[in-house]
Amino acid sequence: MSASMVFTDCSxxxxxxxxxxxxxxxxxxLRTNNGVVFPRRLINPIRPEASQFTLLxxxxxxxxxxxxxxxxxxxxxxxxxxxxxxxxxxxxxxxxGLAVILVGDREESAxxxxxxxxxxxxxxxxxxxxxxxxxxxxxxxxxxxxxxxEDPSVHxxxxxxxxxxxxxxxxxxxxxxxxxxxxxFHPLNIGCLAMRGxxxxxxxxxxxxxxxxxxxxxxxIKGKRAVVIGRSNxxxxxxxxxxxxxxxxxxxxxxxxxxxxxxxxxxxxxxAAVGQTNMVRGSWIKPGAVVIDVGINPVxxxxxxxxxxxxxxxxxxxxxxxxxxxxPVPGGVGPMTIAMLLxxxxxxxxxxxxx
Amino acid sequence: MSASMVFTDCSxxxxxxxxxxxxxxxxxxLRTNNGVVFPRRLINPIRPEASQFTLLxxxxxxxxxxxxxxxxxxxxxxxxxxxxxxxxxxxxxxxxGLAVILVGDREESAxxxxxxxxxxxxxxxxxxxxxxxxxxxxxxxxxxxxxxxEDPSVHxxxxxxxxxxxxxxxxxxxxxxxxxxxxxFHPLNIGCLAMRGxxxxxxxxxxxxxxxxxxxxxxxIKGKRAVVIGRSNxxxxxxxxxxxxxxxxxxxxxxxxxxxxxxxxxxxxxxAAVGQTNMVRGSWIKPGAVVIDVGINPVxxxxxxxxxxxxxxxxxxxxxxxxxxxxPVPGGVGPMTIAMLLxxxxxxxxxxxxx
Numbered sequence: 217m218s219a220s221m222v223f224t225d226c227s228x229x230x231x232x233x234x235x236x237x238x239x240x241x242x243x244x245x246l247r248t249n250n251g252v253v254f255p256r257r258l259i260n261p262i263r264p265e266a267s268q269f270t271l272l273x274x275x276x277x278x279x280x281x282x283x284x285x286x287x288x289x290x291x292x293x294x295x296x297x298x299x300x301x302x303x304x305x306x307x308x309x310x311x312x313g314l315a316v317i318l319v320g321d322r323e324e325s326a327x328x329x330x331x332x333x334x335x336x337x338x339x340x341x342x343x344x345x346x347x348x349x350x351x352x353x354x355x356x357x358x359x360x361x362x363x364x365x366e367d368p369s370v371h372x373x374x375x376x377x378x379x380x381x382x383x384x385x386x387x388x389x390x391x392x393x394x395x396x397x398x399x400x401f402h403p404l405n406i407g408c409l410a411m412r413g414x415x416x417x418x419x420x421x422x423x424x425x426x427x428x429x430x431x432x433x434x435x436x437i438k439g440k441r442a443v444v445i446g447r448s449n450x451x452x453x454x455x456x457x458x459x460x461x462x463x464x465x466x467x468x469x470x471x472x473x474x475x476x477x478x479x480x481x482x483x484x485x486x487x488a489a490v491g492q493t494n495m496v497r498g499s500w501i502k503p504g505a506v507v508i509d510v511g512i513n514p515v516x517x518x519x520x521x522x523x524x525x526x527x528x529x530x531x532x533x534x535x536x537x538x539x540x541x542x543x544p545v546p547g548g549v550g551p552m553t554i555a556m557l558l559x560x561x562x563x564x565x566x567x568x569x570x571x
Numbered sequence: 572m573s574a575s576m577v578f579t580d581c582s583x584x585x586x587x588x589x590x591x592x593x594x595x596x597x598x599x600x601l602r603t604n605n606g607v608v609f610p611r612r613l614i615n616p617i618r619p620e621a622s623q624f625t626l627l628x629x630x631x632x633x634x635x636x637x638x639x640x641x642x643x644x645x646x647x648x649x650x651x652x653x654x655x656x657x658x659x660x661x662x663x664x665x666x667x668g669l670a671v672i673l674v675g676d677r678e679e680s681a682x683x684x685x686x687x688x689x690x691x692x693x694x695x696x697x698x699x700x701x702x703x704x705x706x707x708x709x710x711x712x713x714x715x716x717x718x719x720x721e722d723p724s725v726h727x728x729x730x731x732x733x734x735x736x737x738x739x740x741x742x743x744x745x746x747x748x749x750x751x752x753x754x755x756f757h758p759l760n761i762g763c764l765a766m767r768g769x770x771x772x773x774x775x776x777x778x779x780x781x782x783x784x785x786x787x788x789x790x791x792i793k794g795k796r797a798v799v800i801g802r803s804n805x806x807x808x809x810x811x812x813x814x815x816x817x818x819x820x821x822x823x824x825x826x827x828x829x830x831x832x833x834x835x836x837x838x839x840x841x842x843a844a845v846g847q848t849n850m851v852r853g854s855w856i857k858p859g860a861v862v863i864d865v866g867i868n869p870v871x872x873x874x875x876x877x878x879x880x881x882x883x884x885x886x887x888x889x890x891x892x893x894x895x896x897x898x899p900v901p902g903g904v905g906p907m908t909i910a911m912l913l914x915x916x917x918x919x920x921x922x923x924x925x926x
Contacts, residue, residue, distance in 0.1 A: 386768075402762070403759055403762030403763045403765075403766055403769055404758055404759045404762055405762065406761075406762035406765050406766055407757070407758030407759055407760065407761035407762030407763075407764075407765070408758045408762075409762075409765075410758075410761050410762070410764075410765050410808055410812070411758055411761055411804045411808070412802070412803070412804055412808075413741075413804070414758055438827055439827045439828070439829050441829075441834075447767070447815065448767070449766045449767055449768070453765055453766070453767075457765070460802065460823060460825075463825075463827040464827075465822065465823065465824060465825070465827070465828040465829070465834065466822065466823055467820065467821065467822035467823075468815060468820065468821055468822075469820060470815075470818075470820070472793060472794045472818040472819075472820070473794070473820040474794050474796075474820070479796075479820065
């Protein structure tokens, strides 16, 4: 089950297009199990009653379909947030604000931060940024956090990870006021997420995005078998807690699990968040299962200008033939994460101002 | 899967002795798989290297054996705590103290409280008690908690549940200082339990007792399939988090799970904490699995002076024929819970006094 072996088997070709082949096909009509034919544009998976049809489609068509709709979904959620931001501004004159603290010059981190700022702009959320040099002291970072904690125009604070190795990450994250911890990683938040009858202030963005995807596509969770692959603090563990809150029967697969394939094949919903290129093969998927791929693994690709392409934890080419719905990488969960960050910032502003 | 039906099927007789038939039998010798014969008293499951033999025994003998040893285990743990309490007193003159707040006159609660006080006495921990009348105000309870929070001779505070209905339980529990919350139910504790790389101040007593049982009997957890039946805040959820910390592959079965029997039958370790008399039948257990029964359900029994007897969530009579080890009810997990309460009080005193 070594990653390299799996990767070689599943995607020996470096042609990125082959991983998402269906995004290029277009068929104007979709046929359901009972023979009813719809023009594609009339089937709206955003509305549950319509998206039930989605589950009846042949898997290969469905994945193409999901892919196209995912972008619309992102636009739709952003639209909803923008409308609410505007309503709040009109009613009480408050504009939600998100502050991002970036330390050092990692190109990837800078890209993420600029994506977040751009997304804020689109929905009308104010964004603030502090960019500290790689050799900044921990105290300088703590000072920035403390400033944002006290700034009433800031409702969410995000420290872009990873931090330089000379800083104590836990110490820095602990300094973020829990009322502004839009990442939702504070242990108090996680505790409330785990406990019945408690409500966390914020739900971590990527797990929240996974559940939102299922909801928006009208995919039932209650009573379903769900397998989460990976048990990280930022995705696997909280998404398992969320699925359980939604009454799924949850199993968590991790590096010590014997025969992860067998357990995964029992799942109606598979969420892969393990960071291993193409680890989840087609044979791991139960026919008709819904697959959410959280992995974003860079893989060398000489045909790309950047020299690499992004690949998920799931072997898309195999899984799409078996699953009833699957998220692509990139373009699946990623955009949802940013949308949920905006959503959390809005929630924070509304709570602080009792709106 | 209604409880009454299950109960009727599994233990239609009201003869309590039939549920724990093996506690009365005595066979002087135990034979392992490879034919080696030990006198019972020489096999000490407290020491892992010896208790490995336990797993090789015929199931029926093993359960009798486990039952007898459980009491010794309780004694052993209490002995260890008593020794540590003494060592602390000798070294720094501090005696750990546990405060219990009891409200109202529920007989069951009074029994639990007196058991806890008695256990404190046995190991040399000071115990304090406040007993308020049923019609006490919430403020009176909060005042008692606040007094104990500030009292340096108190290292653990326990509010006996349930509280009278006119009180806000969450509000009262939140008032207990997290440094003295030996029950470990604070969301911050639960959050730290869920997160990798974090350590809770206290692990909730019953879940901790379950894991301690597995450890003391040398039952491996790492890489094993574990099924937790029930997802309560006080047992199911935290015990699942603990099993995961020990590298088990954990699934949680609950009221919305379809076909719980099928999933449970995959487990090497079953922890039942659902509060349904005899819900887990023999057919739910994989041959050789280890079963921990946390349920304590009172069942009418006219032959008993009290008019009832206590029965677990597992149909013991059936399960003991299939499991390789099983805890009885009563006398299995219950005594471990109290032992872990003592352990948590000791841990608290040691932490507060940096010992």
